[in-house]
Amino acid sequence: xxxxxxxxxxxxxxxxxxxxxxxxxxxxxxxxxxxxxxxxxxxxxxxxxxxxxxxxxxxxxxxxxxxxxxxxxxxxxxxxxxxxxxxxxxxxxxxxxxxxxxxxxxxxxxxxxxxxxxxxxxxxxxxxxxxxxxxxxxxxxxxxxxxxxxxxxxxxxxxxxxxxxxxxxxxxxxxxxxxxxxxxxxxxxxxxxxxxxxxxxxxxxxxxxxxxxxxxxxxxxxxxxxxxxxxxxxxxxxxxxxxxxxxxxxxxxxxxxxxxxxxxxxxxxxxxxxxxxxxxxxxxxxxxxxxxxxxxxxxxxxxxxxxxxxxxxxxxxx
Amino acid sequence: xxxxxxxxxxxxxxxxxxxxxxxxxxxxxxxxxxxxxxxxxxxxxxxxxxxxxxxxxxxxxxxxxxxxxxxxxxxxxxxxxxxxxxxxxxx
Amino acid sequence: xxxxxxxxxxxxxxxxxxxxxxxxxxxxxxxxxxxxxxxxxxxxxxxxxxxxxxxxxxxxxxxxxxxxxxxxxxxxxxxxxxxxxxxxxxxxxxxxxxxxxxxxxxxxx
Numbered sequence: 001x002x003x004x005x006x007x008x009x010x011x012x013x014x015x016x017x018x019x020x021x022x023x024x025x026x027x028x029x030x031x032x033x034x035x036x037x038x039x040x041x042x043x044x045x046x047x048x049x050x051x052x053x054x055x056x057x058x059x060x061x062x063x064x065x066x067x068x069x070x071x072x073x074x075x076x077x078x079x080x081x082x083x084x085x086x087x088x089x090x091x092x093x094x095x096x097x098x099x100x101x102x103x104x105x106x107x108x109x110x111x112x113x114x115x116x117x118x119x120x121x122x123x124x125x126x127x128x129x130x131x132x133x134x135x136x137x138x139x140x141x142x143x144x145x146x147x148x149x150x151x152x153x154x155x156x157x158x159x160x161x162x163x164x165x166x167x168x169x170x171x172x173x174x175x176x177x178x179x180x181x182x183x184x185x186x187x188x189x190x191x192x193x194x195x196x197x198x199x200x201x202x203x204x205x206x207x208x209x210x211x212x213x214x215x216x217x218x219x220x221x222x223x224x225x226x227x228x229x230x231x232x233x234x235x236x237x238x239x240x241x242x243x244x245x246x247x248x249x250x251x252x253x254x255x256x257x258x259x260x261x262x263x264x265x266x267x268x269x270x271x272x273x274x275x276x277x278x279x280x281x282x283x284x285x286x287x288x289x290x291x292x293x294x295x296x297x298x299x300x301x302x303x304x305x306x307x308x309x310x311x312x313x314x315x316x317x318x
Numbered sequence: 319x320x321x322x323x324x325x326x327x328x329x330x331x332x333x334x335x336x337x338x339x340x341x342x343x344x345x346x347x348x349x350x351x352x353x354x355x356x357x358x359x360x361x362x363x364x365x366x367x368x369x370x371x372x373x374x375x376x377x378x379x380x381x382x383x384x385x386x387x388x389x390x391x392x393x394x395x396x397x398x399x400x401x402x403x404x405x406x407x408x409x
Numbered sequence: 410x411x412x413x414x415x416x417x418x419x420x421x422x423x424x425x426x427x428x429x430x431x432x433x434x435x436x437x438x439x440x441x442x443x444x445x446x447x448x449x450x451x452x453x454x455x456x457x458x459x460x461x462x463x464x465x466x467x468x469x470x471x472x473x474x475x476x477x478x479x480x481x482x483x484x485x486x487x488x489x490x491x492x493x494x495x496x497x498x499x500x501x502x503x504x505x506x507x508x509x510x511x512x513x514x515x516x517x518x
Contacts, residue, residue: 005392005395005396006344008392010338012351012388013338013351013354016358019358019377019381020361020362023362023374023377024365028377031377032377032380035381035384036380039355039381039384040387043391044387044388047392051395176486176489177486177490180482181390183482187479191383195380202373203373203376203377204376212383212384215384215387216387219387219390219391223390319414319415322418322419322422323419323421323456326422326425327422329426330429333432333433334429336433337432337433343438345438345491345494345495348491349438349441349491350432352445352487353449356449356453356480356484357425359480360453360456363460363473363476367460367463372465375469375472376472378476379475382480382483383479389487389490393490393491393494396498
């Protein structure tokens with residue numbers, strides 16, 4: 001199977017199956033994130049990438065038999081090594097005796113948030129989540145550094161009459177899709193906000209909300225054209241938002257330092273420690289959501305804009 | 319009855335996967351993936367009802383939206399005029 | 410209440426299975442899409458109404474209604490987009506033998 005588009009489709013099915021497994025294992029937040037990221041953003045970004053690299057896979061120049069033998073031997077050694085580990089899900093496993101009961105028993109008194117996954121992610125392990133947000137921000141910066149094209153003024157299509165005529169001729173092709181999308185996109189954005197702020201009580205949180213928000217913006221861009229989307233969503237504002245999210249997260253931690261406690265200790269944010277925890281979790285989830293949205297939009301616009309510029313250049317050359 | 323409906327949906331998902339593997343053209347595969355996606359939405363809702371945890375409906379809503387966006391994305395990018403560039407460069 | 414919800418769930422499962430058999434056995438892409446697109450929306454609606462008749466509480470009922478309305482919007486649009494995109498990329502439907510001869514003669518002349 002050399003057609004990369006079909007391979008991307010099958011990867012979409014694979015991530016769907018993973019989401020179903022997670023649902024069957026009763027892990028709601030993980031299934032949420034897997035469904036949103038794996039089947040949505042990942043597929044779209046890989047599609048945009050293959051518009052620039054070409055649709056067929058290059059013929060491989062070496063025989064894969066030797067690699068297959070190495071992989072099989074290594075894999076079987078690893079499986080042999082796991083036979084010593086305790087069985088999956090037994091009640092006497094060490095992981096079920098020390099770590100999990102501590103969180104399950106004490107999370108409600110110490111933090112007061114019903115969703116234990118959010119309390120672990122955002123309060124007990126807030127420093128790890130800070131590292132994740134910084135990694136996402138770095139990925140966005142990497143894409144900007146490698147792929148952003150400095151646009152000369154004569155390449156920028158700011159002639160609004162040309163944009164309007166282009167939009168009119170595309171209007172006939174995608175009429176039904178545009179009307180349905182115009183009705184659906186506000187609902188998707190509203191649902192992303194619901195997921196963001198409801199993360200304390202149900203599945204959700206900053207990462208999932210950011211991904212859904214970015215998916216709505218990508219839908220708008222695909223259906224209405226890059227030029228219209230560039231007028232609606234300002235590029236420098238998006239880059240500013242990516243930085244603001246990380247700064248918000250870091251500032252909450254620094255405020256705790258200035259009050260004399262540890263970094264990212266939320267109890268000092270208010271007179272009541274439980275209210276302080278709630279406020280802290282709310283603020284950092286907001287920071288995570290803003291950064292994830294902005295970075296996804298930056299990556300998509302850079303990939304798609306580059307392909308769009310190449311096509312415009314070819315159309316104007318020929 | 320819920321269990322019977324769940325088993326029926328699982329059977330149909332297997333049928334859709336078979337079509338995704340053997341479909342001769344690209345559009346057969348996209349159709350199979352779309353169908354798989356809407357079955358997943360229902361499967362998650364039914365599993366949520368079976369296990370007594372209604373929070374799974376949030377995942378079902380997100381999944382329906384993401385499925386729609388993915389299919390529109392694939393159709394937009396399967397337009398062969400976008401890929402002609404690489405074929406011409408190779409020649 | 411239980412009997413009516415069971416009836417809806419049964420109808421929905423039957424429609425799903427018929428759509429699944431259709432996608433495996435029909436000869437051409439356009440016919441397969443017809444099978445999937447029609448049965449999918451109706452079967453989803455039946456199963457969701459069956460779930461709603463099991464008497465859940467307020468917020469769960471509203472979410473089920475939201476999924477139903479969204480499916481009614483999304484499924485037909487996706488089918489339309491698939492069909493129009495396939496037609497634009499010159500995927501020719503398999504026609505009957507007489508019509509194939511007429512099509513060839515009309516495109517030659």
